[in-house]
Amino acid sequence: MTHIEPEPPEAVAVFGDQIDLARRFAAALGEHGEERGLIGPLEPPRLWSRHILNSAVIAPLFSGRVADVGSGAGLPGLVLAIARPDVDWVLIEPMERRVAWLNEQVDGLGLANVTVARARAEDWRDLATFDAVTARAVSALRTLIPLTAPLLRDGGELILLKGASAEAEITAAQKQLRKFGVTDARMEPAGEGVIAEPTRVFRGTIRR
Secondary structure: OOOOOOOOOHHHHHHHHHHHHHHHHHHHHHHHOOOOOOOOOOOHHHHHHHHHHHHHOOHHHOOOEEEEEOOOOOOOHHHHHHHOOOOEEEEEEOOHHHHHHHHHHHHHHOOOOEEEEEOOHHHOOOOOOEEEEEEEOOOOHHHHHHHHHHHEEEEEEEEEEEOOOHHHHHHHOHHHHHHOOEEEEEEEEEOOOOOOOOEEEEEEEEOO
């Protein structure tokens, strides 16, 4: 039987009155994620701390209409849609089995603020319309910026979850930042004082 990490006490503070939906999603992902190829075998025992809360603490940064590129298991897109029912989310994912999972969760959880689109970001035709674009663990910034920046309206914001190498990624992506009009590029922590290890967030505003 898969061991799923017990819900940490800070989960209620992060999700508020949406906590029951977060619990249902965590239970489904913990139980079925590995067998469906959505998460690795090491992830269920750290599902809340490493994945769900890591994604959820950036929820206050969003408004309007947001795209999540490469949604995969629903990290961060589904987690953010649960935490922020007042925001419209479009989950862009190319793999059919992952799209099936995302649609199952959207229907099962009754998430009226989510649209799932089977597509690659580079093939997305509805360009320059989103208020923000997010992604988690997709690729390095120099690869990710050309995929995500064209989706944003002028003044829209990239809000990307990154790992320990984030500062080096910004340095390596200077050419792409300039080419796609990403200004005020910076790294910020999210969730300080709420979760044990704050989430690293890359933020940058599009100016065309």
